[in-house]
Amino acid sequence: MLIRxxxxxxxLCKIGKSLKRVKQLHALLIKNCLSEDPFYATxxxxxxxxxxxxxxxxxxxxRIPTRTVYLWNSLIRAYAQAQRFRNAFSLFNNMLTTNxxxxxxxxxxxxxxxxxxxxxARLRLVHGKAVVSGLGLxxxxxxxxxxxxxxLGLVNEASVVFYGISEPDLVLWNSLISGYGYSGFWDKGMxxxxxxxxxxxxxxxxxxxxxxxxxxxxxxxxxxxxxxxxSLKSGLDINAHVVSLLVSMYSRCExxxxxxxxxxxxxxxxxxxxxxxxxxxxxxxxxxxxxxFFRKLHMEGKKADTVLISSVLASIAQLANVGLGREIHxxxxxxxxxxxxxxxxALVDMYSKCGFLHLGISVFESMTKxxxxxxxxxxxxxxxxxxxxxxxxxxxxMLKKGVVPDESTFSALLCACCHAGLVQVGRxxxxxxxxxxxxxxxxxxxxxxxxxxxGAGELEEAYNLTQxxxxxxxxxxxxxxxxxxxxxxxxxxxxxxAQRLFESDPDDRVYRVMLSNIYAGDGRWDDVKKIRDNITxxxxxxxxxxxxxxxxx
DNA sequence: TTAGGGTTAG
Numbered sequence: 001m002l003i004r005x006x007x008x009x010x011x012l013c014k015i016g017k018s019l020k021r022v023k024q025l026h027a028l029l030i031k032n033c034l035s036e037d038p039f040y041a042t043x044x045x046x047x048x049x050x051x052x053x054x055x056x057x058x059x060x061x062x063r064i065p066t067r068t069v070y071l072w073n074s075l076i077r078a079y080a081q082a083q084r085f086r087n088a089f090s091l092f093n094n095m096l097t098t099n100x101x102x103x104x105x106x107x108x109x110x111x112x113x114x115x116x117x118x119x120x121a122r123l124r125l126v127h128g129k130a131v132v133s134g135l136g137l138x139x140x141x142x143x144x145x146x147x148x149x150x151x152l153g154l155v156n157e158a159s160v161v162f163y164g165i166s167e168p169d170l171v172l173w174n175s176l177i178s179g180y181g182y183s184g185f186w187d188k189g190m191x192x193x194x195x196x197x198x199x200x201x202x203x204x205x206x207x208x209x210x211x212x213x214x215x216x217x218x219x220x221x222x223x224x225x226x227x228x229x230x231s232l233k234s235g236l237d238i239n240a241h242v243v244s245l246l247v248s249m250y251s252r253c254e255x256x257x258x259x260x261x262x263x264x265x266x267x268x269x270x271x272x273x274x275x276x277x278x279x280x281x282x283x284x285x286x287x288x289x290x291x292x293f294f295r296k297l298h299m300e301g302k303k304a305d306t307v308l309i310s311s312v313l314a315s316i317a318q319l320a321n322v323g324l325g326r327e328i329h330x331x332x333x334x335x336x337x338x339x340x341x342x343x344x345x346a347l348v349d350m351y352s353k354c355g356f357l358h359l360g361i362s363v364f365e366s367m368t369k370x371x372x373x374x375x376x377x378x379x380x381x382x383x384x385x386x387x388x389x390x391x392x393x394x395x396x397x398m399l400k401k402g403v404v405p406d407e408s409t410f411s412a413l414l415c416a417c418c419h420a421g422l423v424q425v426g427r428x429x430x431x432x433x434x435x436x437x438x439x440x441x442x443x444x445x446x447x448x449x450x451x452x453x454x455g456a457g458e459l460e461e462a463y464n465l466t467q468x469x470x471x472x473x474x475x476x477x478x479x480x481x482x483x484x485x486x487x488x489x490x491x492x493x494x495x496x497x498a499q500r501l502f503e504s505d506p507d508d509r510v511y512r513v514m515l516s517n518i519y520a521g522d523g524r525w526d527d528v529k530k531i532r533d534n535i536t537x538x539x540x541x542x543x544x545x546x547x548x549x550x551x552x553x
Numbered sequence: 554t555t556a557g558g559g560t561t562a563g
Contacts, residue, residue, distance in 0.1 A: 039555055046557085070556055077557080108559050143559040174560045181561095209561040244562040251563095275563035307563060 019051040026060070035060075038068045045071070049078030054087075069103050076106065080113040088113050089122065096129075104135050108144035115148035123148055127161075137165060143175040150179025168199075174206040181213025186223055189214050203230070205239035212245045218253040228262075238266060244273040251280025275308045282315040290315040291324065304331070306340040313346035322354035329363075341369065345377040352381025370401070376408045383416025391416040392425070407439055414448035418455065426452045443474035450477055454484025459493060466497075472504055482511060486518050494518045509535050 026044050029035040035044070041064045048057035061067075061075045072095045079088035092110050095102055102110075107130040114123035127136075127145055135141045142161050149158035162168065162176045173196040180189035189211055193203070208231045215224035228246055231237045237246075243266050250259035263269055263277045274297050281290035294312045297304065304312070309332060316325045329347055337343050344367045351360035364370065364378045375398040382391035395413060398405065410433045417426035430449055433439045446465065453462035462481055466473055478501050485494035498515040501508065516531040 037555095042556065068556090073557060103557095105557055105559080109557095112559085138559090140559040145559095147560060169559095171558095171560050176560095178560060204560095206560050213561085239561090241561045246562095248563065270562095272563045277563090279563060305563095311563075 019048075019053055022047040022051050022053075022056075036064055038064060038066060038071050042068070042070045042074045045074040045078060049074070049081060052082070054078045054082045054084065067098070067100060069100050069106065072100060072102070073106050073109060076113075077109050080109055080116070083116070085113050085117040085119075092126075101133065102129075104138040104140040107133075107135055107138075107141045111141070111144040111148045115151045118152065120152045120154060123152065139165065139169050139172055143169075143172045146172065146175040146179055150175075150182055153183065155179050155183045155185065170196075170201050170204065171206075173199075173201055174204070174210055177207055177210035178213060179210075181210045184214055184216055186211075186214035186220055190223075203234055203236070205236050205242050208234070208236050208239070208242045209245050212242075212249045215249045216252060218255070221253045221255065224249045224253055240270050240273070243269065244276045247273055247276040247280060251276065251283060254284050256280060256284055256286065271302065271305060271308065274302070275311060278308065278315075279311045282311060282318070285318075287315040287319045291319075303335065306337055306343050309337060310342045310346040313343075313350045317346075317350040317353035320354045322351070322356055325350045325354055338366075339368065341367070341371050341374055345374040348374065348377040348381060352377075352384060357381050357385045357387075370403070372398075372403050372406055372409065375403055376406070376412055379409060380412035380415065383412055383419055386419050388416040388420035388422055388425070405437055405439070407442055407445075410437075410439060411442075411444050411448065414445060414452065418448055418452045421452075421456060423452055423456045423458065443476055446474070446477045447480045450480040450484065454481060454488070457488060459484060459488055459490055463493060463497075473500070475501065475504060475508075479511060479514075482514055486514055486521075489518070489521055491518050491522050491524070 022044070025047070026035065029037075029040050029044065034040045041060055044060050045057040048054070048060065057075060057078045061071065064071060072091070076088050076091050076095070079085070079091060088110065092102070092106070095106070107126065110126050111123060111130075114120070114126055123145075130136055130138075130141050130145075142165055145161045146158045149155065149161065158176060158179045162172065165172060168176075173192065177189050177192050177196070180186070180192060193207065193211060196203070196207070208227060211227045211230075212224065214220070215227070228237075228249075231239075231242050231246070236242050243262060246262045247259045250256070250262065259277060259280050263273060266273070269277075274293070278290050278293050278297075281287070281293065291312065294304070294308075297308075309328065313325065313328055316328065325347075328350075332338050332343055332347065338347075344363055347363045348360040351357070351363065360381045361378060364374060367374055375394065379391045379394050379398075382388070382394060391413060395405070395409065398409070410429065413429050414426055417423070417429070426449065430441070430445065433445070434441065446469065449465055450462045453459070453465070459481075462484060466477055466481055469477070478497055482494055482497045482501065485491070485497060494515060498511055501511045512531050512535055516528045519525075519527040519531070
């Protein structure tokens, strides 16, 4: 038996993710009468799960008469990793009815599944069960809880779990630092980091990543640079996760020179780091360089994945270069990536933004499975092309198919209303968004509503809408209102709105120029001069430049 | 007798 174990164990280690090999090994176990042994069954379940075949894994599980906690955990984890959360939860509930007690790994796995399924109610319930079973202070269970609460935006509850532990280990410290990182509380993350150092714990790659997560924009660049320095000092600057996060952090801070320097500092950047750099160029508006690096990646013989392709397609959409888009579409087809919903939706978006709506719709219709992202892409495309009623028909089709709309769906519909000037339809969908679908209006929804109402001359209603919002009102919403005042020539209201904008951002020049244009329209040249004199720092307008790319048959 | 793995990136 021992010889057989060693033989099989070496097989298990090198088998990889090939279903054929897993099946071969499973057959070997059956032949050796070992397939019902809980240890081997656990291994086979893991291998089937790794090859993406959870159903086979469940089949193995069903045939085992004596189920150990390892066996239960392996199948629960298999379902959770396959994002089949309902199966994972029902298996966990079944486990509770047996005499096998869930251990700290079971709870850690179920807790993570709760957060990935955005289920805070269940998370609290599972947390309660863990406490009752005496695992409320277990470090494995607690680090999973801290992460789960943080990812659900409940960072205060995460900190309560953390402070319940008298001597947190490094993973637990990292979990809370990352928790504050996701939530954007860089100062609290730093406090915890300092406390961790005082407790004698040395940072690792996870710690650095946790700190970098909170660097959201250029206002926190000094924090980002400090953390970068820390990674150099600790020798963690070659950690793959740290490197990619440094690249994306500098990209968020719009410091592409630093991002590129980090990228060049490592010997063989992985695909995520390449993507971070390409997405960085794309997000900072340097679409040409984004595509240049995509080509470079291709020339180095690396294969782009679905995330990278979607990011590149977004760049192409902004450049409105359908020729390049078609090239990438060819790449997608050649590499069998068209079945991915994210890629197909990016193709729909690219074609419609390049002006080829019919090609976007044809990609959409050829998709085997459409989800909320793909519906949003096609609704947005229809709206951008002025086909508002078709956009609403698509929305109805989405509802009939049981796809639940999200914030972006309503942005796309409101945008469609703006393009077509459908004021009443826009009012109705804005109401339905909250009342019928429980989606809270975000600043972009208010921007569309203000544009829609203001564009139709309903400035008073638009103004009242902004007045109904709690302070401080988002700059974009007030800016949209000011822009409407400009087109309607309402200088009195423009002054009120502009005043509110100047109060929140005294240095902003865009809105001052807008107000000066409104005064100019009224012939109030003294006021124009006053504003222009007020704009200091040598504001200079460069001549506009644009081009149109033609495609002729 | 063997064993899982809680925290990280585009």
